[in-house]
Amino acid sequence: MFVIAINGRLLRPEFLPIIDGASLLPYALQATLAIGPRHIRIDAKTQEVLGSGHHHQPQTENANGAPVPTDNFFDDRFKPVSAIWATDLGARFDKSRLGLVHNPFAINPVGQGGLPAEFEYLTKIEGDEYEVAREPGILKPA
Helix, strand or coil: CCEEEEECHHHCCCCCCCCECCCCCEHHHHCCCCEEEEEEEECCCCCCEEEEEEEECCEEECCCCCEEECCHHHCHHHCCCCEEEEECCCCCHHHCCEEEEECCCCCCCCCCCCCCCCEEEEEEEECCEEEEEEEECCCCCC
16 A cells, blocks of 8 residues: 655645645645536526536646646556545644545555545546545544
8 A cells, every 4th residue: 555645734824724725625636636626507598507516627737837737546657556645734733634535546545444534535437437425534523
């Protein structure tokens, strides 16, 4: 089992513990499963909501404009990575968050509940489509 642990604590203001990105999902999920910002489809004539979801975003750009892949778990080179363990762990443990993003293609997967986390993201693949579900972890949320 090979797990990448990421602590985003130094990437945010001290008063704002967060591990979620523009999609309202953890950055670790956006960086590995090509999930982009939320969107809503509206009928231009009737103003009726037709649907909503997340954009497919297989890459983004860094501050220099260079492309950065965000579909890493779909790349065979990342099969050895079992999961991303994402946290925002600072000096105040009561404000910390801890999540686990499972690699659906991992050679040696981490079983659900295999690592302490408040929540886990599991991916179900059917044909050409996939669905990501948030499940409670074995830790209680802070």
